[in-house]
Amino acid sequence: MDIEALRRDTPGTAHRTHLNNAGAGLLSGHTLRTVISHLELEAAIGGYEAADRERDRIDAVRGQIARLVGGRADQIALFDNSTHAWNAAFYSMAFEPGDRILTGRAEYGSNVLAYLQAARRTGAEIVVVPDDESGRLDTTALANLLDDRCRLVGVTHVPTSGGLINPAAEIGRLTRAAGVPFLLDATQSVGQFPVDVAELGCDMLTATGRKFLRGPRGTGFLWIHPETPAHREPYVAEIGAATWDGRRGFSWHEGARRFETWEVGWAGVLGLGSAVEQALELGMDAIGRRALRLGARLREGLDAVPGISTHDLGEQRCAIVTCTVDGMAAADTAAALAARGINVSTTDPAQTQFDTENRGVHPLVRLSPHYYNTEDEIDRAVTALAALAAQGRR
Ligand SMILES: *Cc1c(COP(=O)(O)O)cnc(C)c1O
Numbered sequence: 001m002d003i004e005a006l007r008r009d010t011p012g013t014a015h016r017t018h019l020n021n022a023g024a025g026l027l028s029g030h031t032l033r034t035v036i037s038h039l040e041l042e043a044a045i046g047g048y049e050a051a052d053r054e055r056d057r058i059d060a061v062r063g064q065i066a067r068l069v070g071g072r073a074d075q076i077a078l079f080d081n082s083t084h085a086w087n088a089a090f091y092s093m094a095f096e097p098g099d100r101i102l103t104g105r106a107e108y109g110s111n112v113l114a115y116l117q118a119a120r121r122t123g124a125e126i127v128v129v130p131d132d133e134s135g136r137l138d139t140t141a142l143a144n145l146l147d148d149r150c151r152l153v154g155v156t157h158v159p160t161s162g163g164l165i166n167p168a169a170e171i172g173r174l175t176r177a178a179g180v181p182f183l184l185d186a187t188q189s190v191g192q193f194p195v196d197v198a199e200l201g202c203d204m205l206t207a208t209g210r211k212f213l214r215g216p217r218g219t220g221f222l223w224i225h226p227e228t229p230a231h232r233e234p235y236v237a238e239i240g241a242a243t244w245d246g247r248r249g250f251s252w253h254e255g256a257r258r259f260e261t262w263e264v265g266w267a268g269v270l271g272l273g274s275a276v277e278q279a280l281e282l283g284m285d286a287i288g289r290r291a292l293r294l295g296a297r298l299r300e301g302l303d304a305v306p307g308i309s310t311h312d313l314g315e316q317r318c319a320i321v322t323c324t325v326d327g328m329a330a331a332d333t334a335a336a337l338a339a340r341g342i343n344v345s346t347t348d349p350a351q352t353q354f355d356t357e358n359r360g361v362h363p364l365v366r367l368s369p370h371y372y373n374t375e376d377e378i379d380r381a382v383t384a385l386a387a388l389a390a391q392g393r394r
Contacts, residue, residue, distance in 0.1 A: 001286055006372045017377045019298075020343040022160065022188055022320050022368035025214035027271070028278055035216050035271035042267070051266050058266055061273035065221055068276050068284070069190060069205060070197040074255035077222045078269055082187040082208035083110045085222035088259040089183055089204040090114050090154070092230035097123030099151040104129050104137040105358050106159035106166060106313075108185055109351035115154070124151070128354050135313025139170045146178040153180055157195070158188035161352040161362060162322045163295060163312030165189070172201020181228050187211060187220075191279055192319055192370070193288030203228035209268070212291070212319075212370060215275035219268045224256050234258050282371070290371040294378055295319035298367060301382035307389035311361050322347060322364040325385060327392045330363040333385070337365075340384050344368075 007013040012026035027035075041050040051058065063073040079085040091114070095101070101115050101124055115126045127145060132138040137155060146153075153175050157168050168184055175182040184202040189195050191213030197205055205223040209215030224231055234241055234252065240262030242250045252258040279287060298321045302308050307326040325333050330346040337344050349362040356362050365385075369378060 001282060001290065001371065003372065003374060006282075007374075010372055013372065015341070017342045017373075017380060019367040019369050019373065019377070019381055020345050021192075021212050021214075021370040022366060023345045024210045024217060025191070025212055025370055026372070027214060027216065028275070030278065031214065031216065031271045031274040034274040035267045038267040038270050054266065054270065057273065058269060061269050061276070062221075064273050064276040064280070066223075067280055069186075069195055069207070069223055070199070071223050071225075074257070075223055075225065077224065077256040077259040078264060079220040079222060079260075080218050080265070080268075082185070082206050082220040085206040085220045085259075086111060086183070086185060087114065088222055088234065088236075089206065089224060089230050090118075090152075091235040092233060092259075093152060093181070094229075094233075095122040095124035095151055098149060099124040100127050100145075100149040101125070102127050102129055102142065102145055102150055102153045102180075103354075104155050104166060105131055105354040106137070106156045106161070106164055106352065107154065107354055108156050108160055108187070109348075109353060111154060111156070111185060112353045125149075131313070131358075134315045135164060136315065137166050137171065139167055139174060142171060143174050146174060146180060150178065150180045152183060154183045154185070156185040156187075158186075158192065158318055158320065159352055159355065160188060161347045161355050161364070161366075163299065163317035163320045164314040165316050165318050166314075168200045168202065175203075176201050181230070188320065189318070191275075191287075192291050194284040197223055197225075204230060209272040209275065212368075213272070213275050213279060214370075216268045216271040218265060219272040221272075222256065222259060224259070226255065231256075231258075238262060287371045291319040291369065292317075294369040294371070294373055294375070295321055297375065298369060298378045298381065301379065302385060305382065305386045305389055307393050308385055311359075311364055319369055321367045321369075323367070323385070324361075324364055325389045325392060328388060330365045333365045333388060336388055337381070337384055342381050342384060344381075 009029040062076040190207035209219030349356040
C-alpha cells in the first residue's frame with residue numbers, strides 16, 4: 001500500500017490527524033469527485049435525466065457491494081444509512097408473546113430501542129447473552145439459550161463503544177445449526193477488515209457507507225438472504241418495493257429491492273460505489289491488517305502512559321481504541337485533542353445501553369485510525385494524550 005499516495009488523494013489528511021473513522025472516514029479525492037460530478041450533472045441536465053444517463057454505473061453499485069461482503073447483487077438493498085437498513089430487516093420479522101430475541105451487551109443503541117418496542121408491542125422477550133471472560137459474546141451461553149423459543153439472534157459485530165470484535169462466525173455456526181435467523185450489525189466492521197456473509201453464516205447484514213468504508217454520509221445497505229423469514233413480507237409496501245397487480249393487489253419486487261424506497265440520492269450511491277471499489281482494489285485483507293496494526297500500536301502506546309487507561313474488550317481487538325485520562329472528562333479530553341488538530345470522538349452511554357449498564361465506563365474517549373493514517377499520527381496522538389495526563393498529575 002502506497003500510504004503517501006493514498007494520503008495525497010485524501011484531502012482531509014492535509015489539515016487534521018483524523019482518528020474518527022468510527023464516526024465518519026475521510027473521503028478519497030476520487031469519491032469526492034464522483035459525488036460532485038453527479039450533482040453537477042443533475043444540475044446541468046435534470047435529476048431524472050442524470051440518473052438515466054448514469055443508469056449502468058448506478059446499477060453496478062449493488063454488485064460492487066456484493067463483491068465486498070459476499071452474496072449476490074440482487075441480495076443487496078440500498079439505504080440512506082445503516083439504521084434504516086437494519087430496521088427494514090428487523091421490523092419485517094413477526095414476533096408473538098413468549099418469542100425470544102437474543103442479543104449481546106455490545107448491541108447498538110437503536111437496535112436495543114427497536115427490540116424494546118417489539119417486546120412492548122408483541123410480548124416477545126429480550127435476552128441479553130452474557131460475555132465470556134474476555135468481554136466477547138459468550139458462545140457457550142448462546143448455545144445453551146438457542147431453543148425453540150428463539151426467533152432471532154441480533155448481534156453487533158464491532159460495537160460503536162470500543163475495540164471488541166464479536167465472534168460472528170462462531171455465532172453464525174450456532175444459529176445455522178439451530179435454524180434461527182441471525183441479523184448482524186456490521187456497521188463498524190465493513191470496510192475496516194474482511195467481512196464475508198458466507199464465512200460468518202449470517203442471514204442479514206447491515207452496514208453504513210460513511211465510516212470505515214469511507215463513502216459519503218447518508219448511504220448504507222442491507223444484505224439479506226432470500227430464504228430468511230424477513231424477506232417474505234417487508235414491513236413497508238411502496239412503489240419502490242412492489243408492483244400493483246390491479247384489483248388483485250400487489251407483488252413484491254424480486255430480491256432485496258423489495259426493501260428499497262423509490263427515491264434515492266444517486267450522487268451518494270455513486271460515491272459509495274467509488275469507495276467500495278477502492279476498498280476492493282486495495283484489498284480488504286491488506287486494509288484490515290494495517291487498520292488493526294495501527295489500532296494495536298495506539299492501544300499499546302496509551303497503555304504505557306501513567307494516568308491513561310484503555311477500555312477495549314475482547315481477545316482480538318480492532319482499530320477502535322477507547323481510553324480515559326485520569327481526572328479529565330472524556331468530552332474535555334476530546335476537545336483538547338481537537339485544539340491540537342486531532343479528531344476523535346467520545347462514546348455515548350445511551351448508544352450502547354447494555355454495555356453501559358454492565359461496565360458503567362461511558363463516556364470514553366474514542367480514537368479510530370484507519371489504513372491511511374500514519375504511524376507518526378498515532379504516536380502524535382499518544383504524545384498529546386500523555387501531555388494531558390501529565391498536566392492532570394501535576
Ligand atoms: C454507527 C452505527 C450504527 C448506525 O449507523 P448509521 O449509518 O448512523 O445509521 C449502527 N450500528 C453500529 C454498531 C454503529 O456503530
